[in-house]
Amino acid sequence: MSSVEHPLRKYLRPSVEATTFCPGCGDGTVLTSILQAIDELGMTMDDFVFVSGIGCAAWIISPNFNADVLHTTHGRPIAFATGIKLNLPEKKVMVVSGDGDLTAIGGNHLIHAARRNIEMVVICANNGIYGMTGGQVAPTTPREARTITTPYGSLENTFDISRMVQASGASFVARWTTYQPRQLTKSIKKAIQKKGFAFIEVISQCPVQFGAKTGAGSAVEMLEMYRKSSISVKKAVEMSPQEIEDKIVTGEFIDTAKPELCEEIARLKERIRGEG
Amino acid sequence: MENRRVRTGKHFMMGNVACAEGAVAAGCEFAAGYPITPASEIGHTLAKRLLEVGGYFFQTEDEISAICAGIGASWTGKKVFVPTSGPGISLMLENIGFAVGIETPVVLVNIQRGGPTTGAPSMGLQGDMVQPRRGSHGDYEIIALCPSSPQEMFDHTVRAFNLAERYRAPVFVMADAFIGHMREEVTIPEPDELDLTYRRILEKGTDPSTVKVFLDEEVAPMPIFGMGFKTHVTSSCHDEYGNRNLIDPTALDNFIQRLRNKILKHRDEIVQVECDYDNCELALVAYGAVARCAKEAVRVARSKGLNVGYFRVITAWPFPDREVQDLSHKVKKILVLENNSGQYYPYVKAEAAGRAEVEFLPPQILGQVHGLDYVVQKIEEMLR
Amino acid sequence: MPKVYILREACKGVVDCDICRFVCPKDVLGKSDMLNRKGYFPPEVVDEDACTQCGNCMVYCPDMAIVVEMRKAKKAAR
Incomplete structure (x- = not known):
């Protein structure tokens, strides 16, 4: 019986015994969903370069994935990934990080990578809080939620990351919760195959910080909440802003084709070579 | 055939242009930068020149992105250049420390201007001399060269690339607005007269978990991306194989001292007066x-x-x-x-x-x- | 006959996590009384006959700690 191995185990570094996530953390589900997508596409880890920033979600790929992995500084993974992709256009470059990393300290890079439409998959595990540092308010924290730095509730508005990335020019944008791992895997597969900037937001439970501080409860209670409050994009367009206020709109927001930066650069270089 | 990288001959040339030509001659394939006085001419020159030789100048959304894209590009095996001025370096400092920590060859130029803060952008001041040495947090060594003429803007930039490649480390060229904007005669040698260094890259097929690819005082071969090495590169304290270690003070001591010794042990090859x-x-x-x-x-x-x-x-x-x-x-x-x-x-x-x-x-x-x-x-x- | 394997040492326990039992539609899993080496109580299979091979426990588990052996190998979606 001990000889049974999980079919996705082969994608992890041999030295990895277990992930460092807290019990019930949604980041583990994001991890398996990514590997499941790679497995179903029949790709190998050598087809990818993975980049992460700082925070719990950055540890999804580092050190776990048995691949080229660059675990960078806080907020900057997309900037590093851009430098990699521009110089290794034949490889798939995937950034996996959290909401604080990608939208607070690193928000500018996210906006501009989407604007450039550089081919890249960015997966944002959004737990609505700073988990690793002890449960501080994040740009994604719901208004009025209590955190360690908003003891009377947050006074600020909540970032709608997916809408922001879509407005910035991404080719593919989807949002799922960790209650929808199969849909998530399907979107990751599409994102990997997308010629352009592909962004996936995963609403992911953090029972230890978000659950405890805001009163959202345990991992299971949070998944139950995701189940109850998720509505599809199609349904959301027929609803009033008041009706969707407390809902999580999930699904694929955009999936379009437009000029991709690396291809444009290659074309330009080809043209200059011809003229020279 | 005409060598498009090396513009051999005598030129009446601005320091910043000579700097850019030095980078192209040294084999630079990727540069990243954000517009800033008094360094902008370097980017202007590279935008055209790098495309002519099959490279690319990437204008970023800010200087933080410039150094990060540069480090990312360097991990694909390319020679990388990040020109800027003092305020740009201020923004880059965290990730210059990252380049030190993960042993990334990258050449930075600081065309120093009048500070503190926005200061006087078009005036020259040697106001940032300690910044490369002590600006990023933590304990580390750095290499910085000081050109005194447009000719040396060319020569020192070439040498900076050689040192960066030799020691897998960031190297600074510390000029200022006077040298950057000065026009003088610059002699660019024949291509075969340039002595160029290229980094040691891990042999294809090697498993980096069996070979020391970090923290070697004699400079470890670089396990660059895209070659199937499955390298783990982390900003966290790590061992010779790239494994993170956050609990053992001897691992931290090893991490700091070996990176410092990598530079200090070779100071005779680096220091020039x-x-x-x-x-x-x-x-x-x-x-x-x-x-x-x-x-x-x-x-x-x-x-x-x-x-x-x-x-x-x-x-x-x-x-x-x-x-x-x-x-x-x-x-x-x-x-x-x-x-x-x-x-x-x-x-x-x-x-x-x-x-x-x-x-x-x-x-x-x-x-x-x-x-x-x-x-x-x-x-x-x-x-x- | 489906086979559900619990990789006990990879599990972080039903006390704090419990996602596998939450997503199982047929109450196949119960709580083990034996701690694993890290000090967690993994689930254990209590009613394997009830298992429909939906695979939920395996898909949702954040720690790759459950393997459901499918009777027929699923066609790999390519």
């Missing part, structure tokens, strides 16, 4: 634009019969400690000239302590190079 102080009583110490004035002041003072010599710092970091010790043994007095309020001076003074008397002379007005008479007068005073 220009010396002319045999049998002199006093020596002027200067670098960059100010060194031109110091050299001329020494010539004038000598014509007046004054026994004065000259010590030009070419490699600012690692600090030329043994060279300054030698100087302090041989002269009685040292006068440090800098176009700032005395940034390099304390290092010289500390190294010469107990042997030579060290004084500092700023320019009459910060942001201007020292007046010739003003320096000669000071020499006369000190020798009186």
Whole structure:
């Protein structure tokens, strides 16, 4: 019986015994969903370069994935990934990080990578809080939620990351919760195959910080909440802003084709070579 | 066939343009930058020149992105260049430390301008001299070169690439607005006269978990991305194989000391100074634009019969400690000239302590190079 | 006959996590009384006959700690 191995185990570094996530953390589900997508596409880890920033979600790929992995500084993974992709256009470059990393300290890079439409998959595990540092308010924290730095509730508005990335020019944008791992895997597969900037937001439970501080409860209670409050994009367009206020709109927001930066650069270089 | 990388010949050229040409000649394939006075001409030149040779100049959303994209590009095996000015370096500092920590070859140029803060963008000041050495948090060593002319903007940029590749480390070229915007004759050699260094890359097929690819004082081969090495590269404290270790202080000690020793053990290959102080009583110490004035002041003072010599710092970091010790043994007095309020001076003074008397002379007005008479007068005073 | 394997040492326990039992539609899993080496109580299979091979426990588990052996190998979606 001990000889049974999980079919996705082969994608992890041999030295990895277990992930460092807290019990019930949604980041583990994001991890398996990514590997499941790679497995179903029949790709190998050598087809990818993975980049992460700082925070719990950055540890999804580092050190776990048995691949080229660059675990960078806080907020900057997309900037590093851009430098990699521009110089290794034949490889798939995937950034996996959290909401604080990608939208607070690193928000500018996210906006501009989407604007450039550089081919890249960015997966944002959004737990609505700073988990690793002890449960501080994040740009994604719901208004009025209590955190360690908003003891009377947050006074600020909540970032709608997916809408922001879509407005910035991404080719593919989807949002799922960790209650929808199969849909998530399907979107990751599409994102990997997308010629352009592909962004996936995963609403992911953090029972230890978000659950405890805001009163959202345990991992299971949070998944139950995701189940109850998720509505599809199609349904959301027929609803009033008041009706969707407390809902999580999930699904694929955009999936379009437009000029991709690396291809444009290659074309330009080809043209200059011809003229020279 | 015409070599498109090396514009061999004599040119009347701006320092910043010579710097960009040096990068292209050295084999740079990727540069990233954000517009900033007084360094912009480097990017302007590279935007065209890199495309001509199959490379790319990437204009980023900010300087943080520039250094990050540069480091990412370097991990694909490319020679990488990140030109900017002081405010840009201020933004990049965290990730310059990252480049040190994960041993990434990258060349940075700081065309220094008047600070603090936005300051006076088009005026030259040597105001950032300690910044590359101590600006990023933590304990580390850095390499920094100080060109004094457009010719040296070319030469030092080529050398900076060689050092970055040799030691898998960030290397600074510390110029200023005077040198960057100065136009002089620049001789670009024949391609085969350029002695270019390329980093050692891990042999294809090697499993990096069985080979030391980090923290080797003799410089480990780089397990670059895209070759199937499955390298784990992390900003966290790590061992020789890239495994993160956050619980063992000996791992941290190893992480810091080996990175420092990688530079310090090879300081003889890195440190360069220009010396002319045999049998002199006093020596002027200067670098960059100010060194031109110091050299001329020494010539004038000598014509007046004054026994004065000259010590030009070419490699600012690692600090030329043994060279300054030698100087302090041989002269009685040292006068440090800098176009700032005395940034390099304390290092010289500390190294010469107990042997030579060290004084500092700023320019009459910060942001201007020292007046010739003003320096000669000071020499006369000190020798009186 | 489906086979559900619990990789006990990879599990972080039903006390704090419990996602596998939450997503199982047939109450196949119960709580083990034996701690694993890390000090967690993994689930244990209590009613394997009820298992429909939906695979939820395996898909949702954040720690790759459950393997459901499918009777027929699923066609790999390519």
